[in-house]
Amino acid sequence: MPGDINSFFFTLGGAEANENAIKAARLYTGRHKILSRYRSYHGATHAAMQMTGDPRRWANEPGASGFIRVMDPIPYDFSFGTTDAERTANHLRYLEEVIQYEGPHTIAAMFVETVIGTNGIQPPPEGWLAGLRALLDKYGILLVCDEVMCGFGRTGKLFAFEHFGAQPDILTMAKGLTSSYVPLGAMGVTDKIAAHFRDNVFWGGLTYNAHPFCLAVAEAVLDVMLEEDMVGNAARMQHVMLAEMAALKARHPSVRDFRAIGLFGAIELQKDRQGTRMAPYNGSHPAIDRMMAFFKQEGLFTISHWWTLMCNPPLSITEAELREGFAIIDRGLAITDEAVEG
Known part of the structure; x- marks a missing residue:
């Protein structure tokens, strides 16, 4: 300690x-x-x-x-x-x-x-x-x-x-x-x-x-x-996580914001280009529910919390596995993109 x-x-x-x-x-x-x-x-x-x-x-x-x-x-x-x-x-x-x-x-x-x-x-x-x-x-x-x-x-x-x-x-x-x-x-x-x-x-x-x-x-x-230096792996994978998140924000109008420290990350979702959160405080949105079902179908297991998608993979994850996970997120965000207004 x-x-x-x-x-x-x-x-x-x-x-x-x-x-x-x-x-x-x-x-x-x-x-x-x-x-x-x-x-x-x-x-x-x-x-x-x-x-x-x-x-x-x-x-x-x-x-x-x-x-x-x-x-x-x-x-x-x-x-x-x-x-x-x-x-x-x-x-x-x-x-x-x-x-x-x-x-x-x-x-x-x-x-x-x-x-x-x-x-x-x-x-x-x-x-x-x-x-x-x-x-x-x-x-x-x-x-x-x-x-x-x-x-x-x-x-x-x-x-x-x-x-x-x-x-x-x-x-x-x-x-x-x-x-x-x-x-x-x-x-x-x-x-x-x-x-x-x-x-x-x-x-x-x-x-x-x-x-x-x-x-x-x-x-x-x-x-x-x-x-196995899993702590070091989390530190090394941070730049991969942030780069993948930045690419998602550039491609998807439903991505409001993102952040990560080590392998502790989140993606925020929006319902318009003014940054209105896709789900209300203590609520959800049908498009988020459909996206989460798609992730499960594709073998990606994570959770959403209101308008936020959690990105917290195992500390043992490899760069290839991490990018594979973000590729599934990339496809799934097409569902929330359809719900963006304007």
Whole structure:
């Protein structure tokens, strides 16, 4: 692990890792409130769902107390600026004002997906994570990075926060830890937090947490991941992914935008040349549904989320296989092109 994240509490998945991170942050700081972002997903268990910003939260409300959600530096519609420098400066100023309103002495931690996952595969603006780290330090608020989706090589580094010049106090992880062969998640904490819990009880625990079989599978998966340089492969394939996406945007009027970091990417779809999203917030579009059916028929397995097509292939993928996948996407986008108005 980078930095001084050297102590771990093992769970059965990412949501449980986040649940225990909430407990750890509250016990360590003696504070109750948790900040998170609207453009986020942190898991389907009770407290993790209250941190979540996307509409999967709605059916679980009202929930536990103490969860404060803020806009992301790159929201869906509202803008904090047109450059990374503007977005970073304006968002951190906005966030500091929210902290003042809530009372810094009441806030235990802020949870962020280092690179946003299902809500659009969105890396933070340049300088934002380091700026957030400094802002939270100013008020004694912990930074928790949720890397359940973006961790373990997905972005071209072992952990996504390594791209952005800041280390969290707590890191949560799952998925790639065992490549989903068996259930396992983990909460990693820095040495200062670990020292606190050597002297104070950590009120967490699950019947099956730290199960030796699951841990053995994790060790085997990580051995292969490192021995076969899958993290390096994700980094090397980034330029292929971006080039293929750029070619799709040039050819297809239904492509609104695209982005990728490592093998973590997304293509946004539009229904007109003015950039109107093809599907509404928390909705879909018949053309997207038909396109996804075409992909399945062609042997390409991925998901769409509202107006976004996810491009997150296995870290072991070859350049030829990656281009083969994008060739199928190229053919499938003819379906959404037909739905573009004007």
